[in-house]
Each structure stands twice: as C-alpha cells, then as structure tokens.
Amino acid sequence: MIEILDTAPLSSVQDLGRAPYLRYGVSCSGVMDQLALRTGNALLGNAENLACIEIQAFPCRIRFRTARAFALTGADCAATLDGLPLPPWWAAPAREGAELTLSAPRRGSRAYLTVAGGIDVPSVLGSRSTQFRGSFGGHEGRWLQSGDLLPAGATADATVMAPGFGAEPPETAFPADWAHFDLQPNTTSVRVLPAGEYGLFTEESQRRFWDTAWKITGQSNRAGFRLAGQPLEFAQRIEMRSHGIVPGVVQVPPSGEPIIQLSDAHTAGGYPKIGTVIEADLWRLAQAPLGSRLRFVPVTYRAALDALRQGDAWIAALRRLAEQYRSLCSSGRAP
Structure with a gap:
C-alpha cells in the first residue's frame, strides 16, 4: 500500500x-x-x-x-x-x-x-x-x-x-550526433518526420520550422505543447475536415504557431499537420521543461524505425541484467 x-x-x-x-x-x-x-x-x-x-x-x-x-x-x-x-x-x-x-x-x-x-x-x-x-x-x-x-x-x-x-x-545511454542543438542551454532536440500537409507551407516556413528554437509556452500540458515563435505560413489558404491524429503529431492552427499533440490529446483534429515527432523521441518531449526550447531535426522513416528498435533492445538488455542481479541477491552473492 x-x-x-x-x-x-x-x-x-x-x-x-x-x-x-x-x-x-x-x-x-x-x-x-x-x-x-x-x-x-x-x-x-x-x-x-x-x-x-x-x-x-x-x-x-x-x-x-x-x-x-x-x-x-x-x-x-x-x-x-x-x-x-x-x-x-x-x-x-x-x-x-x-x-x-x-x-x-x-x-x-x-x-x-x-x-x-x-x-x-x-x-x-x-x-x-x-x-x-x-x-x-x-x-x-x-x-x-x-x-x-x-x-x-x-x-x-x-x-x-x-x-x-x-x-x-x-x-547518456543514447548519445546522438543529431542532437547537437542540445548543446545550447535549455534546448531539446527531437527527430521529426514531415507530415501530410508539409508541402502546403511556403518554402520559407518549411525552413523556419527546422531552424527555429521554439519555446514551450505555459499553455502546455499532457494534452499538448503549444509553441511560440515566428508564425508559419501556408502557400495558400486551406480548409480541412477533422481527421485522426496520434501523439507526436505537430499541427499548425491559424495562429501559425505549432501545437504538438501528446498523451491526453483529442483523437481527431482539423489543423494541417506539418510533421510528427517520432515515437522513439516522445520521452524527450516529456522531460522538456515549460519555458525551454525545442529544435526539430529531420529524420527518415527507416531511421525512425531504427530508433524504436534501439530503445527496445536497451530495455531488453536492462531487464536481463536486472534478472541476473536479483538472482545474485537471492543466492546471497550480490555485491
């Protein structure tokens, strides 16, 4: 208890x-x-x-x-x-x-x-x-x-x-050369796949999406992170029907400032999607403090799958080591 x-x-x-x-x-x-x-x-x-x-x-x-x-x-x-x-x-x-x-x-x-x-x-x-x-x-x-x-x-x-x-x-267990932005104070890097409406944004906004250190605002919670920075713009005005979304999806509302959907997010939404934080990096978002900054790093689909497998292998190895430690404890041979 x-x-x-x-x-x-x-x-x-x-x-x-x-x-x-x-x-x-x-x-x-x-x-x-x-x-x-x-x-x-x-x-x-x-x-x-x-x-x-x-x-x-x-x-x-x-x-x-x-x-x-x-x-x-x-x-x-x-x-x-x-x-x-x-x-x-x-x-x-x-x-x-x-x-x-x-x-x-x-x-x-x-x-x-x-x-x-x-x-x-x-x-x-x-x-x-x-x-x-x-x-x-x-x-x-x-x-x-x-x-x-x-x-x-x-x-x-x-x-x-x-x-x-x-x-x-x-x-420290997952050193990543792609996370070089993390060397900047109070900044977290996460890998992102371009999403369905990525091509609907202007080329300048596409570049800005990757180059900006977005601030996690105080309007963020378990449902999603609202980011602050120079607004992103569409190449032309668009309207969309609501569609299914999952944690990690980065939507852009009319304000032009991205919202990252997280654990308690709605299951559907109509804002255009510019990217998706890969599943293997959602833990990095969870540990990013309010007021800190996020950088988005482009990644391939194959690399995203490799990152998932890396995490699974790390957990499996840790579980084996823990089992060995408990075995030593039960036999009285633990250090």
Missing part, C-alpha cells in the same frame, strides 16, 4: 495507455515518458505495462505502508528515502513506514515511481491510466491528492537488496 502524504496537483496513476481505443474516440492517456515507465518495470522484474505514479508537480512525499521494492525514473528530483539521497534511475527496497521525498527537478520535468507488482487500481478499457477528460481510470479518475491510498499488486519475486541498483539515464 502506498500513501500520498503531500503532493501538488497533476500527479496521477498511469500505464502505457489505451491506444487501441483511439478508433472509438478515446484518447491514449498513459505516461508521457514511456521509456521511464518501461525502465522502472524492467528494474523490478514487473510486466512492462504495470501502472506507476507519474509525478508532474513538486514537492511530493509518499509513504510505503508496507515494505516494497520500488524504482524511481525520469526527472532527477534529488530524491531521498528516509532522508538518505537516492540516485536517479534507481531501484531500491523500502521498509514499512519509509518516506520517499521528491524535490523540484534538477533535470527533466516528470518523475515516475514504479513498485514491485505495480499500482493495482482497476483496469478500464484495457488500461489503468487516468483519463481526465472522461474522469475514469487511475485512482477515481482524478489527480492524486494528500491522503490517497494506492494498493500495490501481488508479485512472485521482485527483490531488490540494499543498496539497490540502477540504469544509465537515457540521455
């Missing part, structure tokens, strides 16, 4: 979402940073899609009402367990009554708490994710608040012995 002692709004229970229901007009929901959730579950030996707590506002304090192994991934929040510091991207045991504290992120935006057995709330439409627009899923279909009690699922064996072990943060 996990008790929420103190939290600002916006934290919630999430898993990998309910993408199969997009066709019925139900948004994906799910974690913003899937890589962080998959990593936490791999460290603990959980099934990949077990639910976690996504923490978006700080500080946050959580008590373990029962002893339980846990993992903390995503943003580096200077976490402490009973006052002792925890490294980021780390799995460790918590005794009964232990308190976990997360402060404002030193790097990143969202932290993810996974526990052995997962957060065991009811599954709705194949997912335990909170769907805020419909007020269902997660914990009572709402943000978490002080006093909430969250049950943890049963687990056969997800032992993590002190001092625990962890994973290399993905920003």
Whole structure:
C-alpha cells in the first residue's frame, strides 16, 4: 500500500495507455515518458505495462505502508528515502513506514515511481491510466491528492537488496550526433518526420520550422505543447475536415504557431499537420521543461524505425541484467 502524504496537483496513476481505443474516440492517456515507465518495470522484474505514479508537480512525499521494492525514473528530483539521497534511475527496497521525498527537478520535468507488482487500481478499457477528460481510470479518475491510498499488486519475486541498483539515464545511454542543438542551454532536440500537409507551407516556413528554437509556452500540458515563435505560413489558404491524429503529431492552427499533440490529446483534429515527432523521441518531449526550447531535426522513416528498435533492445538488455542481479541477491552473492 502506498500513501500520498503531500503532493501538488497533476500527479496521477498511469500505464502505457489505451491506444487501441483511439478508433472509438478515446484518447491514449498513459505516461508521457514511456521509456521511464518501461525502465522502472524492467528494474523490478514487473510486466512492462504495470501502472506507476507519474509525478508532474513538486514537492511530493509518499509513504510505503508496507515494505516494497520500488524504482524511481525520469526527472532527477534529488530524491531521498528516509532522508538518505537516492540516485536517479534507481531501484531500491523500502521498509514499512519509509518516506520517499521528491524535490523540484534538477533535470527533466516528470518523475515516475514504479513498485514491485505495480499500482493495482482497476483496469478500464484495457488500461489503468487516468483519463481526465472522461474522469475514469487511475485512482477515481482524478489527480492524486494528500491522503490517497494506492494498493500495490501481488508479485512472485521482485527483490531488490540494499543498496539497490540502477540504469544509465537515457540521455547518456543514447548519445546522438543529431542532437547537437542540445548543446545550447535549455534546448531539446527531437527527430521529426514531415507530415501530410508539409508541402502546403511556403518554402520559407518549411525552413523556419527546422531552424527555429521554439519555446514551450505555459499553455502546455499532457494534452499538448503549444509553441511560440515566428508564425508559419501556408502557400495558400486551406480548409480541412477533422481527421485522426496520434501523439507526436505537430499541427499548425491559424495562429501559425505549432501545437504538438501528446498523451491526453483529442483523437481527431482539423489543423494541417506539418510533421510528427517520432515515437522513439516522445520521452524527450516529456522531460522538456515549460519555458525551454525545442529544435526539430529531420529524420527518415527507416531511421525512425531504427530508433524504436534501439530503445527496445536497451530495455531488453536492462531487464536481463536486472534478472541476473536479483538472482545474485537471492543466492546471497550480490555485491
């Protein structure tokens, strides 16, 4: 059992979402940073899609009402367990009554708490994710608040012995020569495929789309990031019927300033699409702070698929290493 002692709004229970229901007009929901959730579950030996707590506002304090192994991934929040510091991207045991504290992120935006057995709330439409627009899923279909009690699922064996072990943060595990813009302060680069209406923009606007360091405005949230910069222009006026959209799609409304659709986005929209952030880089968006800047880097479809495979291989290797560590722990041979 996990008790929420103190939290600002916006934290919630999430898993990998309910993408199969997009066709019925139900948004994906799910974690913003899937890589962080998959990593936490791999460290603990959980099934990949077990639910976690996504923490978006700080500080946050959580008590373990029962002893339980846990993992903390995503943003580096200077976490402490009973006052002792925890490294980021780390799995460790918590005794009964232990308190976990997360402060404002030193790097990143969202932290993810996974526990052995997962957060065991009811599954709705194949997912335990909170769907805020419909007020269902997660914990009572709402943000978490002080006093909430969250049950943890049963687990056969997800032992993590002190001092625990962890994973290399993905920003260093995936060095990328294409992300040279990240060398600029407060800037994140993401790879983008041109989308269906890319050719409807003027050549100057196409160049500006790639060359601009777009600012993530305060009007951004789990539904999407609204960007600020010199507006993009169409070669001619166009009107479109609403059509299906998915997380990562970059739409351009009449204002000319792009909007990136994210986990809680509507399932359809009529704004022209200039690009799509590749699935393998959505975690980079999730960790980009409000007020920071984004650069779009063109990529081929083949390279986008290669990036997905690279992430899957990294998670698989991490899961194998975690299994070996737990085996050593159970045999008393762990370092």
